[in-house]
Amino acid sequence: MIRRNIKFIFFLLLFLRVNAVSQSESNFVFTGNKIFDSKTLLRNLETRIKKADDDSIISSIKKFYSYYGYYHTDVKIRESGGNQFQIEIDEGKPTFINNIIADGLNEDSTFVKEILSKLDNEIFSAQQFEENVNFLLDYYEELGYPFAAIRIASVYFFDKEDKHLADIYLKIEKGLKAKIDRMEIEGNDKTKEMVIIRSAGISTGEIYSREKINKIPSRLMKLRFFESVREPEFFIDNKNEGVLRIKVKEKQTNQFDGIIGYVPGRESEKGYLTGLVNIGLGNIFGTGRNLSFRWQSENRNSQELEIKYLEPWLFGFPLNLRTGLFQRIQDTTYVQRNLSGELIFMASEDVTGSVSIAHRSTIPTERSVKGFTVYNSTSLITGVNLSIDTRNNIYSPTSGIIFANTYKLNSKKINGPAEYLPANRSFSLQQFEVDFGYFLEVFRLQVLALAFHAREIRGDNIEISDMYLLGGANSLRGYIENQFAGKRILWSNIEYRYLLTNKTHAFLFFDAGYFKRDELSDYKIGYGLGINFETAFGIMSVSFALGKGDSFGEGKIHFGIVNEF
Template structure:
């Protein structure tokens, strides 16, 4: 059996020997070669400790199995003062030092090597990936190391070509305007990664992997990896309830089609048709065209037609220019024209022909949670304010309106979450017509009430759900809805409550949801016979 060899490190004085003992070096070896390597490694550890003048003086054999390594430690250097030129980026230096003057920065010597590596990485990310840092004119005096920081500068790189892989028809305008990446920009890898991360806030595309860069002798090629996502949706529901007057079961429902990036321009188109139990019909078409002609501006246009049995028909036309501030925020400026016609042959109180023109300002915020297939949007906030003029029987009246639609999902853990939604609107006017008031109630408003059965010039609805995920494709939820509304034309104010429960299941056909709810007001208690059952299916393709 081979005999173990032992190593002991000593200094020239007792204090140096104690320093060597504190290094916790290895002292037992199978071979002499390994013992020599450890003796050299002790020298490196001394340098890391700040003993820049240390030296291995000798390695002597004491007995057949023991050796003594003698070291001279010299002066202990704890800090370094590094001088830099005036054109050095002080913002980068703040990453490594809290003591910075106009000509030098100070740092603990033990942290100097790591600091230089970090500085070199930051310089590379800011457009010069081939630069190197050097310390020159190194001096040692009174326990302080001084040196000059020199950057060996190569030619600064800029992005020459941007190539999208994986989704060859990805809209070019989104690279330039949405990601804000274009040729001739200084190459900065960290900035590029931060910008491409915004791809995950798009509904029709996502990032497959981190961007990559190919450097050639005279050009820099940036590769972005994008995958097209299924983003078109077809949504519909079937509802039924008992008519309190006839005691017959009545059915209602709607169809909602959303097409996103079908033409590979990032455009979206929404088509909605709704027919409800109150003999009301709604037809709504909206189109959004982003980055028109490659500019930072987009356009939204739409038309909505609402028909109330044989009483009146109202048409709303909207045109808006919007500006994308960043991937999550946008603002819009637009005009809306509202025209209503009385279909009855006789004059009816509060139903008249009129025309209103509004000039609107809006703000929109969206934050996705793409990892969640059941609830892909975590936070939405949209607010619109408008000033306008209504013409009624050759009489003009100034009006204003405000609309708010926002919801947020609070994820308590992987299975439990709380959903809150606020929908509110206000119409300011001296007089009001029934055919210009806001209509709300139903599955997309306060649940437990008939669709669009409530009229108001001011209303606010709070929807809440406690959601529990049974699996990644099945959840159950509670329904607690509160609402307040005012109708000045009828001099009424009321508070509403909707209670119920539901579930949702993700099937191969899409997301199927069932909600059972019942509503009550201050002067009307909950009746089981008035309960509403809503079925819906949202298919993504």
């Protein structure tokens, strides 16, 4: 429910909810009470009573019973001695709703009468009555009447056939239909207003919709540009215009993460650099554009270089264009380069679909000793993807799921080496990718995070350069990066998290993985502990993991910035 400047007015003329003040159970003894037990009555006494003849104790109990539809309750108090009081209660019979007559109905009369008719012959309980009236106020608000009011004009009590009955007369005032004439954005020192407005999912000229407005904070938080987004406010200004006010608090969107090491050479070998450099430029010039650069050297002969760019809202439509350049040098085996593009359609707040195309070239590394490693090949890879993300917090979710399903068709052509060319130089490979995550808050600040991932490639002449890689911080912890390769890989992650802030959590984890390559297959496990915490440069993740059969001294430390691209 959004914060309204004019609160919906709903007067129940006959009911006042009782504010409970505790009273020692030893001071009061209740008799005759069947509907409510003694503890419930004690919790709802209005004030601490010291005198047996104080009328406030009787009034408090009668109001409590009236709230639940018992208007004929009789209460007597007798002093038992020793500061003990006996409260005799004759609960009486409840009052039932005979009829509800609503004034002010028009085109909504059928629906409103249907809701109100559900109360016919029910006990005239303020609690149940309020629930139904609030439901109707929500209904009117969703139709564009945020200032609707429902008032009880009068109530007629009477008895019939030994039953207490009531006819209720309501006054319904919908007010004027509200429209969003203007939007005010506050707190956006860097982000342009048009970036926030287009991502909010609502625009000027639209009829007020509570459902859309309630979704604005989660929609904007998924941009990852803001520390927080407050509940939007809607009000009518002095020009009788509807104003929607959105308040945001921006955060640091540029990231830098790096660690560089130098491994000295031995004998005739030269030394080499190893480490990771990760640079992210988010929300460039406040336009929502993103650029990232990543370099990682795993050892002397293996390294990765990746550049990615995101252009949001292409031509003003809910389409994001993501492009990327990726290069991997694998040992002394091959060099692989990918140039890719992906067009992402934002179908809703939670659902996206995309189509992608990529050109890949694989070049075998020249070696002093001649021999076959991989083919010199080029591939055209097309794909489709469907993603669903209902997490309530992208950094430390306590509920929701994340799901992605991808299919790719790899049209591969072999160009060399000439002496190893097969008879069939062109063929197709199919790739299947599934990712699923589930988050559940089992106790306060304690979250169970479950994830499952699967990859498979099918076809003829599948080389090591075509296979999926497994191992490391983003898949199977406790092993070095990309330690295993397979035509089929599976891995699951189980984390038990303790939330320290809305962006920081400590966790215990257990990972299990499987890979299969021709006749070679194996299962692996990893386990350990870690922490994700907020820094000036982004969310840092650090974990210590042990692989299958590892001693403590053989544990791996995984670290890096959580990807926000």
